[in-house]
Amino acid sequence: MKILLIEDDPETADHICHALRAQGHDVEERRTGTDGLASARSGQYAALIVDRMLPGLDGLSLVRQLRDEGFQTPVLFLTTMTGIDDRVAGLNVGGDDYLAKPFALAELVARINAITRRGEPGPPVILRADDLEMDLIRRTVHRGGKPVDLQPQEFRLLEYMLRNAGRLVTRSMLLENVWDLHFDPRTNIVETHMSRLRAKMDRGYTREMIHTIRGNGYILRAD
Amino acid sequence: MRIRIFHTEGFRIAAIFVAIFALSATILAVVTLEVVNQELRDQIVQFANADIGSVRDGYRTEGEDEAREVVGQRMAAPGASDFFLLQRGASTKVAGNLPPMTPRTGILTLPYPGDRAGRTILGVGSFIAPDLYVFSGSDLRTAQMARQRILRTLIWIFAGAVALALLGGMIVSRGFLHRADEIATTCRAIMAGNLASRIPVRGTEDELDRLSETINAMLDRIAALMDNLRQITNDIAHDLRTPVTHLRHRLERARDRASSVEDYDHALEAAIAASDDILALFSALLRIAQIEGGVRRLAFAPLDLSSLLAQLGDVFGPVAEDAHHHLRLSLNGPSIISGDRELLVQAFSNLIENAILHTPDETIVTINLSRENDEAVVTVSDDGPGVPPSEHQKLFQRFYRLEASRTRPGYGLGLALVAAIAELHDARTTIHETNGKGFSISVRLPLASQAS
Numbered sequence: 001m002k003i004l005l006i007e008d009d010p011e012t013a014d015h016i017c018h019a020l021r022a023q024g025h026d027v028e029e030r031r032t033g034t035d036g037l038a039s040a041r042s043g044q045y046a047a048l049i050v051d052r053m054l055p056g057l058d059g060l061s062l063v064r065q066l067r068d069e070g071f072q073t074p075v076l077f078l079t080t081m082t083g084i085d086d087r088v089a090g091l092n093v094g095g096d097d098y099l100a101k102p103f104a105l106a107e108l109v110a111r112i113n114a115i116t117r118r119g120e121p122g123p124p125v126i127l128r129a130d131d132l133e134m135d136l137i138r139r140t141v142h143r144g145g146k147p148v149d150l151q152p153q154e155f156r157l158l159e160y161m162l163r164n165a166g167r168l169v170t171r172s173m174l175l176e177n178v179w180d181l182h183f184d185p186r187t188n189i190v191e192t193h194m195s196r197l198r199a200k201m202d203r204g205y206t207r208e209m210i211h212t213i214r215g216n217g218y219i220l221r222a223d
Numbered sequence: 224m225r226i227r228i229f230h231t232e233g234f235r236i237a238a239i240f241v242a243i244f245a246l247s248a249t250i251l252a253v254v255t256l257e258v259v260n261q262e263l264r265d266q267i268v269q270f271a272n273a274d275i276g277s278v279r280d281g282y283r284t285e286g287e288d289e290a291r292e293v294v295g296q297r298m299a300a301p302g303a304s305d306f307f308l309l310q311r312g313a314s315t316k317v318a319g320n321l322p323p324m325t326p327r328t329g330i331l332t333l334p335y336p337g338d339r340a341g342r343t344i345l346g347v348g349s350f351i352a353p354d355l356y357v358f359s360g361s362d363l364r365t366a367q368m369a370r371q372r373i374l375r376t377l378i379w380i381f382a383g384a385v386a387l388a389l390l391g392g393m394i395v396s397r398g399f400l401h402r403a404d405e406i407a408t409t410c411r412a413i414m415a416g417n418l419a420s421r422i423p424v425r426g427t428e429d430e431l432d433r434l435s436e437t438i439n440a441m442l443d444r445i446a447a448l449m450d451n452l453r454q455i456t457n458d459i460a461h462d463l464r465t466p467v468t469h470l471r472h473r474l475e476r477a478r479d480r481a482s483s484v485e486d487y488d489h490a491l492e493a494a495i496a497a498s499d500d501i502l503a504l505f506s507a508l509l510r511i512a513q514i515e516g517g518v519r520r521l522a523f524a525p526l527d528l529s530s531l532l533a534q535l536g537d538v539f540g541p542v543a544e545d546a547h548h549h550l551r552l553s554l555n556g557p558s559i560i561s562g563d564r565e566l567l568v569q570a571f572s573n574l575i576e577n578a579i580l581h582t583p584d585e586t587i588v589t590i591n592l593s594r595e596n597d598e599a600v601v602t603v604s605d606d607g608p609g610v611p612p613s614e615h616q617k618l619f620q621r622f623y624r625l626e627a628s629r630t631r632p633g634y635g636l637g638l639a640l641v642a643a644i645a646e647l648h649d650a651r652t653t654i655h656e657t658n659g660k661g662f663s664i665s666v667r668l669p670l671a672s673q674a675s
Binding site for chain 1: 502506565569
């Protein structure tokens with residue numbers, strides 16, 4: 001996957017490049033907003049990683065400009081931790097996700113994978129993984145043809161896992177996207193809800209579908 | 224001082240008033256003099272006409288001799304004209320104290336007899352018979368003297384008034400200058416570092432008092448913000464030192480003692496975790512500071528507290544259950560307020576997490592939403608061991624932690640954040656007296672008015 005990284009700090013850029021290249025991605029770097037915009041206009045990238053503060057043209061204006069011109073390339077914003085309003089502003093101009101510095105590289109990789117996935121055509125009505133089937137219209141879940149009774153929040157959690165099947169999903173991605181919580185909780189909200197979901201899904205099955213990646217998050221694996 | 228006073232606003236105003244006064248006084252003087260002058264001339268002409276009337280009456284009844292007689296009488300009488308001439312033909316003087324002259328009729332002025340330069344006679348000339356001419360008139364000098372007296376009086380009054388106005392202006396300016404000096408002195412004191420210095424207020428409720436009060440209020444606000452900033456800086460300096468020192472120790476120990484890849488891995492994991500903690504603490508502090516800055520209020524929108532709390536109940540219900548606690552909700556219908564959903568979720572989550580984390584098993588945590596007058600009251604309470612009343616106020620301070628909770632993770636920033644978020648929403652946060660039966664904290668948020 002070809003990714004364009006627009007980041008003025010060489011050390012951060014280097015750090016990110018290494019991580020993405022290790023994942024097999026092809027990364028190009030730009031140091032200024034103006035250079036970044038020019039390159040992004042080629043439309044050859046699967047995703048853009050855009051720092052909010054850039055010399056020349058700031059990240060927000062860059063993405064706004066790009067969206068105005070009709071480019072739909074998924075965008076992940078990077079920002080310093082102080083900007084508490086940055087997330088909303090970033091999403092408003094057409095960014096797809098947002099990550100505050102400093103972040104774990106696994107988090108960045110997981111989010112890039114998630115936003116590039118969104119570009120796939122046509123919202124599916126039924127999500128499937130192995131013998132698990134989720135009907136988004138009827139709001140039902142079946143495993144091996146047998147219904148699994150889920151609470152609304154468990155349903156949303158499973159839906160998010162299914163939409164990102166085969167990819168690492170981090171705790172903060174779940175907190176933000178499933179529960180709309182934008183802070184780091186002191187209680188184990190994710191673990192609690194995840195274990196309940198697993199208990200319902202895997203009851204009577206020997207093979208687990210959702211796997212814990214220690215220290216990073218979860219993956220729903222369909223073999 | 225003597226020079227500076229001319230540059231004060233008070234003096235400038237006084238000077239403008241003096242100028243306006245001088246202009247109007249001059250106009251008044253000119254008009255008065257003109258009126259007086261006209262009045263005196265009218266009087267002279269009136270006397271003259273009366274005299275001429277008497278002479279004419281005398282002539283008509285008893286002839287020229289009687290006319291001459293009348294002229295003689297009028298000349299001697301007080302309240303009549305000063306000068307007379309009864310003349311026959313072109314140059315024959317019959318009676319009077321003026322030399323003969325070319326007869327002219329109507330109101331006229333004559334040069335004074337003899338050579339008394341500058342003095343004139345004003346009078347009336349008339350024929351009382353085809354060949355008999357009478358002139359009666361008076362010295363204009365009386366009128367001129369009256370005019371000069373009035374002018375002199377007016378000049379004195381004028382000078383006095385100007386002097387008084389200038390003196391008044393000076394006194395007013397000196398007061399003004401004095402108070403401007405007070406303001407300047409205060410400002411200089413503040414610049415010099417005495418931040419507690421304030422402008423004295425006289426309680427006279429005048430413009431300068433109001434100005435001083437406004438400046439003082441501004442200074443108070445700045446002082447509060449600076450205190451806050453200083454507090455944050457101190458907190459950061461103090462509370463970041465400990466974890467950073469720990470981190471350093473750990474790295475040092477790893478360098479000195481680690482002997483296997485596994486040891487190094489361990490040390491690095493621990494170091495990363497420690498630096499994450501430091502960064503989290505840092506960002507929590509900055510978040511509080513930013514919320515206290517109030518910028519976030521721009522993003523306020525109407526929201527229903529009851530659905531927000533119901534959602535939190537769904538999130539935390541299972542969490543409480545896993546922690547062997549019971550979470551109960553009592554929401555009495557929708558309560559619409561204006562606020563920032565994300566921040567309110569964080570604040571209430573904080574209170575709920577506190578209740579779950581700081582109480583023993585089997586504690587019942589209750590979230591209650593009610594409406595009192597114009598407020599929505601959210602109360603999070605538990606039936607745990609509670610907090611001693613003496614500690615209540617300290618709970619909102621940054622980094623304050625109860626002895627019992629020091630061993631648990633956290634930084635003691637939770638309630639400080641709640642307080643900051645509440646203040647942003649014009650909400651009041653109260654910790655209730657529970658007499659040792661649990662802990663109960665309320666946030667009272669103003670309900671959105673029906674109109675909005």
